[in-house]
Amino acid sequence: MTFPPPTGTDLSAESPVFDLSIEGAHIASASGLKRATLAIKDGKVAALGGPGENLPSLERIAAPGCVILPGLIDVHVHFREPGLTHKEDFASGSAAAAVGGVTSVMVMPTDKPMTTTPELFLEKRALAEGKSYVDFALQAGLGPDISHVKSLKDLGAISFEIFLADLVAPILVSTGEELRQCLRALSELDAVAGMTPGDDSIVAAHTDTTMTGQTESRRAFLASRPPLAEALGLARALVAADEYKVRLHVRQVSTAQTLDVLRRFKRPGITAEVTPHNLLLEDLDVLKMGPRAKVTPPLRNRFHLLALQQGLRDGMIDMVATDHAPHTPDEKSQGEIDLWRAPGGFPGVQTLLPLMLLMVEKGLIDYSMLVNACCEVPARTFGLFPRKGSLGVGADADLVIVDPAKPMTIRDEEQLSRAGATPFNGWRVGLTITHTLLGGRVIARSGQLVGTASGRFIRPS
Numbered sequence: 001m002t003f004p005p006p007t008g009t010d011l012s013a014e015s016p017v018f019d020l021s022i023e024g025a026h027i028a029s030a031s032g033l034k035r036a037t038l039a040i041k042d043g044k045v046a047a048l049g050g051p052g053e054n055l056p057s058l059e060r061i062a063a064p065g066c067v068i069l070p071g072l073i074d075v076h077v078h079f080r081e082p083g084l085t086h087k088e089d090f091a092s093g094s095a096a097a098a099v100g101g102v103t104s105v106m107v108m109p110t111d112k113p114m115t116t117t118p119e120l121f122l123e124k125r126a127l128a129e130g131k132s133y134v135d136f137a138l139q140a141g142l143g144p145d146i147s148h149v150k151s152l153k154d155l156g157a158i159s160f161e162i163f164l165a166d167l168v169a170p171i172l173v174s175t176g177e178e179l180r181q182c183l184r185a186l187s188e189l190d191a192v193a194g195m196t197p198g199d200d201s202i203v204a205a206h207t208d209t210t211m212t213g214q215t216e217s218r219r220a221f222l223a224s225r226p227p228l229a230e231a232l233g234l235a236r237a238l239v240a241a242d243e244y245k246v247r248l249h250v251r252q253v254s255t256a257q258t259l260d261v262l263r264r265f266k267r268p269g270i271t272a273e274v275t276p277h278n279l280l281l282e283d284l285d286v287l288k289m290g291p292r293a294k295v296t297p298p299l300r301n302r303f304h305l306l307a308l309q310q311g312l313r314d315g316m317i318d319m320v321a322t323d324h325a326p327h328t329p330d331e332k333s334q335g336e337i338d339l340w341r342a343p344g345g346f347p348g349v350q351t352l353l354p355l356m357l358l359m360v361e362k363g364l365i366d367y368s369m370l371v372n373a374c375c376e377v378p379a380r381t382f383g384l385f386p387r388k389g390s391l392g393v394g395a396d397a398d399l400v401i402v403d404p405a406k407p408m409t410i411r412d413e414e415q416l417s418r419a420g421a422t423p424f425n426g427w428r429v430g431l432t433i434t435h436t437l438l439g440g441r442v443i444a445r446s447g448q449l450v451g452t453a454s455g456r457f458i459r460p461s
């Protein structure tokens with residue numbers, strides 16, 4: 001199948017009413033697939049016509065047999081700017097998002113310096129503007145100092161990130177009283193707490209860095225974060241959150257025990273995310289691939305993987321987010337023999353949609369679950385719906401066109417992240433992303449970036 005370029009002229013006799021129409025495709029929504037013609041005007045979805053209906057437009061994309069999805073929203077990326085731009089920056093990270101079909105990103109505060117004050121928040125926003133290819137929201141870091149919460153909320157912080165483990169002062173929230181103060185402050189402003197659960201004391205007791213051989217260090221790293229550390233951290237956080245009925249989003253659920261804790265405490269206002277790698281890779285992959293697959297929380301065994309897939313299907317896990325956490329190939333290669341020497345994390349924003357499509361292809365989820373988990377629920381949770389997350393009339397025309405008749409292979413050399421190497425290198429997916437549109441304009445076509453960096457700052461409504 002070929003797509004004419006979006007500059008093709010409408011030859012119909014009627015005078016064009018819309019800027020662009022996409023014809024012949026099925027539109028995916030949280031309620032399933034429906035054939036329709038979609039028309040765009042002034043960057044918004046302007047009309048949804050019946051199959052084959054002629055919506056007179058200046059430009060057309062013929063997409064017979066294709067599927068149109070709302071642009072994906074990745075609620076968990078690290079773009080490393082400011083301070084760590086040898087690993088990634090807003091341009092490289094957002095370019096990877098654009099070719100991968102992700103049109104909005106929420107950027108974590110763990111850069112250098114961390115995004116914890118109004119001044120740092122505004123500086124970061126200025127760095128991204130004019131450089132980001134996709135729309136972006138910024139998260140603020142929240143440690144024991146809660147004095148900036150109101151001003152950061154006023155500036156549009158999309159969430160406030162609380163880390164119970166794996167970070168150091170001034171951002172680590174290590175005591176129950178600090179946690180209580182943070183959650184109370186967020187509750188008063190009706191802001192979202194992003195919670196990275198864990199327990200440093202358990203991690204410290206299980207971390208044996210004297211195991212330095214190739215196999216030994218890989219096994220020792222996997223053993224350093226027992227499921228109990230994550231589950232215990234989450235239980236503390238959820239009990240505290242209940243006290244103040246604060247909106248709380250749980251980051252990176254990686255174990256069956258954590259899911260059990262969620263089942264006990266879930267209520268409206270509590271949401272949870274899982275990463276594609278925790279849904280599709282297992283601990284054995286760390287033994288095989290070493291630093292390429294090193295990530296925190298670590299990959300778990302098949303029992304946890306299957307529990308997480310089920311948790312996504314039954315709605316206990318609300319969304320899929322990547323924890324896109326790039327490091328340079330050189331930094332990663334330091335851990336080839338001794339895994340402790342490599343940093344944890346790898347790129348993910350470009351492979352999110354291909355991997356979700358693979359899950360659809362394998363029958364693990366369907367299109368409505370994909371749209372729920374990667375578009376609609378993220379938009380609703382963080383106050384962006386209905387502008388983002390759906391293709392209803394009036395929504396931003398952020399969308400992805402996928403061709404189910406064309407397979408693709410994920411390859412290191414095609415990753416636009418500065419990290420390059422992905423643990424999914426060589427994976428085949430039966431579908432290809434042909435177009436990504438942001439605000440009605442094509443920003444990527446068949447894996448190639450087109451156009452300029454037109455991403456805008458977005459904030460909760």
Ligand SMILES: [Zn+2]
Nearest residue numbers: 076108323325
């Ligand atoms: Zn992260």
